[in-house]
Amino acid sequence: MNDVHNFNAGPAALPKQALERAQKELVNFDGTGMSVMELSHRGDTYDRIHTHAIKKIRKLLDVPDDYHILFLQGGASLQFPMVPMNFLDSQATYILTGAWSEKALAEAKHFGKTVIGASGKDGNYKQIPALNQISEHAQDSYVHMTSNNTIYGTQWHAFPNTKAPLVCDMSSDIFSRRIPVNQFGLIYAGAQKNLGPSGVTLVLIQDAFLQRAKSGLPAMLSYDTFVKSNSLYNTPPVFSIYMLGLVLDWLEESGGLTEIENRNKAKAQLLYEAIDESDGFYIGHAAQDSRSNMNVTFTLANDALTSVFLQEAKEAGFVGLNGHRSVGGLRASIYNAVPYASCEALVDFMKQFKNKHAEKGATV
């Protein structure tokens, strides 16, 4: 099968242009006679790849000069303990908006006192807390939040103004829209949604926040090590960083974040409309004001039809529409590289499926 619509939650669809470029260069990069995977991370050629990726990040995301741009490994999940290990002193506040926030909190508990600043848990994480619910937490080491909740399909559309440094897991929506980087002390994201393959974690850290980090940590678990070495303390994931650079080349050629943000909104709107106009056949999980433009989560009024939907969708060339194990139902992840046409195709499919199964859909 060559015509698939990839709605995977991560690893996820990547831009065809980036993949084709990587394919072309895979055995012989830039006339070197070597693959990128065969390049020394201490050599000039890789240095250009590394520098290119960092430059593109700074430019496209408009990262202020006093922020360091780092590449780590271990995914967002390793950031969960690294953040408190480096920064948790008296107390840190965690805002709970989904399963990933909970995991971040659980890891912080190994390192010190934590407080829950706001939580959507009682409402099954359908809703993002209102901004005026978030205090300034002036005395805290930091406030931790998750910008987009991959599993529940909710997203912050504005960010709180805390006095404590704001730390944000942006794994599933970084580079999907413009963000006010200077509102954050630290931003982290696994690359495997909007940025590239799994195996590299992007970290942005404000220098003033870095100054508060603890010393005496193991080198690989200290942000300072990565700052001081330009993320070259040990061997970085060379090929993943190269791919990330290619993905950002595509993003820039596509018009940058303003354009991609518009496209993402349009794609999401298409799907949410199909849900809202289905006369209750499809039910959106997220509250309207908290809907994510990256992960559209919904259930079928008749849950018995879920497996039928997934089976028929699979046969029609749709990939990755199952909801997360912990929530069930359906989820369409529509990251940057998912084309508008794939969303249109999905909407068509949803309508046809509804027509075909309408009478059963009514029997909830």
Place this chain on the structure above:
Amino acid sequence: MNDVHNFNAGPAALPKQALERAQKELVNFDGTGMSVMELSHRGDTYDRIHTHAIKKIRKLLDVPDDYHILFLQGGASLQFPMVPMNFLDSQATYILTGAWSEKALAEAKHFGKTVIGASGKDGNYKQIPALNQISEHAQDSYVHMTSNNTIYGTQWHAFPNTKAPLVCDMSSDIFSRRIPVNQFGLIYAGAQKNLGPSGVTLVLIQDAFLQRAKSGLPAMLSYDTFVKSNSLYNTPPVFSIYMLGLVLDWLEESGGLTEIENRNKAKAQLLYEAIDESDGFYIGHAAQDSRSNMNVTFTLANDALTSVFLQEAKEAGFVGLNGHRSVGGLRASIYNAVPYASCEALVDFMKQFKNKHAEKGATV
């Protein structure tokens, strides 16, 4: 330039066959219409890739059934703190055979009491300690060693029989020869020398040793997490693991470890002979009985010729011959994927270089 001889120390040469296969499949893996980089790590297709890599490791390295095979991130450098974090109780012994052993020891000091079991430091790490110098260390949490010293070019040709579990950093010689896995409690290796691209770390751990691991650690820093989840607790470095599988396919088709071990010995012998028969123009760093079959380190009697050698070698298509920053001189890393023909070419070049500069070579 298309005809290069890649002697990089890591990331290093990979088998052409594996790279060409990856290139062919890069945009459309196995008829899925997706790149491996776009596959969900929870899906069937990736499951086959993951399982394939693990099976090949078990088969080719003859890993006993009571050993778990794990994929981590963060390189060997993250293993330096993870090993003591998980296992250092009363005391651990470190055998120092080079810069990487020293780094491993330095990280262990964050977690408890360490002892130096033997050290080649005074002799500038030219020699591997004799096996009878290593005690049994029955009371220790573990004994840590480095099987091949990438920087100094020395290698253990037999392993000590300790009573304490033996932990070994095999980053730069794993899969280059047969090894008695059952002599070790834990083996770790960054993939980027003999196994694939950087970004994945292979860990083998004996179940009996795992049982001694501490509990209450952050999930991502606990070996048990990776054992319980089959290395799928969070998103693994999907593409790196895929490449590792392709590299092992090549290794198997090349005759497996017995054959590759013979080839590696023959390649190393070629280079060491060229050094030994150079009438002192080239000087091997390692003592004869400790010479590595992976990293051939040498200096020029006239050190002023080193930069000339590197410049002329570069022009002749040789890559990566500079010694490590911390040691200087020259180093040819001749991992599995470096062809015999590249070693022949290097020997020819060394002879020509000597003839050309012979009179200057004498002026030490």
